[in-house]
Amino acid sequence: MSTVYYLVERTLARETSNRKETVSIAQVFVKKFMSILKPLPQTGDELLHLSAEPGDDLEDLLIVELAKAYLPNPLIVTRDKWFLQRQACQAAHPKEIVESGLNPWQPAESSPIPFIDLSVQQRLLQPKIQAAIHRVLRHGQYIMGPEIRELEEKLAEYVEAKHCITYASGTDALLIALIALDIGPGDEVITVPYTWISTAEVISLLRAKPVFVDIRCDTFNMDPDKLEAAITPHTRAVIPVGIYGQCADMTRINEIAGRYGIPVIEDAAQCFGATHHGKKACNLSVIGCTSFFPSKPLGCYGDGGAIFTSDDQLAEKMRQIRVHGQKVKHQHPLIGINGRLDTLQAAILLEKFKVFPEECLRRAEIGARYDALLSPIPGITVPFIAPGNTSVYAQYTILSDDRKALSQKLQAAGIPSVAYYTTPLHLQGAFADLRYKPGDFPVAEDVASRCLSLPMSPYITLADQERVAKAIRDT
Ligand SMILES: Cc1ncc(COP(=O)(O)O)c(C=O)c1O
Secondary structure, three states: OHHHHHHHHHHHHHHOOOHHHHHHHHHHHHHHHHHHHOOOOOOOHHHOOOOOOOOOOHHHHHHHHHHHHHOOOOEEEOOOHHHHHHOOOEEEOHHHHHHHOOOOOOOOOOOOOOOOOOHHHHHHHHHHHHHHHHHHHHHOOOEOOHHHHHHHHHHHHHHOOOEEEEEOOHHHHHHHHHHHOOOOOOOEEEEOOOOOOHHHHHHHHOOOEEEEOOEOOOOOOEOHHHOHHHOOOOEEEEOOEOHHHOOOOHHHHHHHHHHOOOOEEEEOOOOOOOEEOOEEOOOOOOEEEEEOOOOOOOOOOOOOEEEEEOOHHHHHHHHHHHEOOOOOOOOOOOOOOEOOOEHHHHHHHHHHHHHHHHHHHHHHHHHHHHHHHHOOOOOEEOOOOOOOEEOOOOOEEEEEOOHHHHHHHHHHOOOOOEOOOOOOHHHOHHHHHHOOOOOOOHHHHHHHHHEEEEOOOOOOOHHHHHHHHHHHHOO
8 A cells, every 4th residue: 555655646746846735635546546456356366267368468367357346347548459459358549538538537427336236246256156166066966065064164153153054045044933933823023114024924924923113213223112012921032133234232122022031033134244242143142044145245146044043952943944844864853844055055155255254344434435425415314323333234225305306316327226115014915914004113114215225335436436425416
């Protein structure tokens, strides 16, 4: 970093005698430069899959690869004939740029920004992921192959839970957690109305009753102040959700549920990698569930999920339920389901998990960058991260009083945005038999009417974030 700073400052110093200005410009430049440089692969393995042709220079190929890793359609401005002729990616001679009047460093105002860009990560990891997939194809253990156990060991160690059991989806993980707790008809399970339907769907699937508790207006997570009033003699579990990347107030929820002897199942589908008072999501109560849906913070290339627990008996039961209640081959002491994660997905996750801790840090930096850009804009509420929490920003979600106008304006600027959970669960047809009505959960309804999620990925560039901020400012 100091070398980059030295070079920039020295170059600028040639253009101006104002030292203060030079230092300040150099500092801003280096900061931006380093924020883009962060995802540089450190191993050099990216060279492995480069399809070199006779006469190719590996260094030039690497430049093309790295440019592609940062930008969807990079344009390399160079006098080098190799770039101009080989067409490994778009290249132009500086003369062409000057003659066309284009400024290639000006962000293309109309080129769309992906909402969740999975392609940069894929390009960075492609050779390793391909190799991992080929390993599975070679050993052929597509069901419960060695990668499943390896992944479970690594994830359990990361979360600091005794057991990790992987599943075919996050929904299966939640369902199996409830089956393992023997939840069924006549039982009540408390959760929130502002979440993806899976959280409550699995309760209804078991013919138990979802009981909703409103969310907090700042974190959009379960309001612990409203939990106790919802507990009845039939309450058999509480499922708080870590929405948009931040854990619920698990400390208070555990304390309240603990007083009644009610187990807490954390739905950490969106907040895997986040922390609550130094402890990792999924290790904050007796059972933690997560999802590996592709767009989740740790996503695979299909469906997947996992449960974490440090309770040996529950772990044993949840392992059995995953394979039709089977304890040893052809012996089924329990009723279960087919809920296994594919070996191929485990192999992919093992590679993705290697960069996951670094990606969590990047997500936090990107969230802070959005905060700095957007918080001065009137009419916008940026996410609130509760003291003691870190967020992985599965989504970067703001509140706006005029969401419709804002999202239209963003769309016109080539910037996608998504309003999630616009009809909270208590107002969904699937839960009509619960007889909730509008106004029952005013905070969830208010957040549902004003929330808007912006483009987010660990590799979104500062330039794209600035473009998003500018479009919001201009509305
Ligand atoms: C909060 C929450 N819970 C559960 C799930 C279910 O996960 P999956 O899609 O892997 O079944 C999701 C997925 O979107 C989710 O966001």
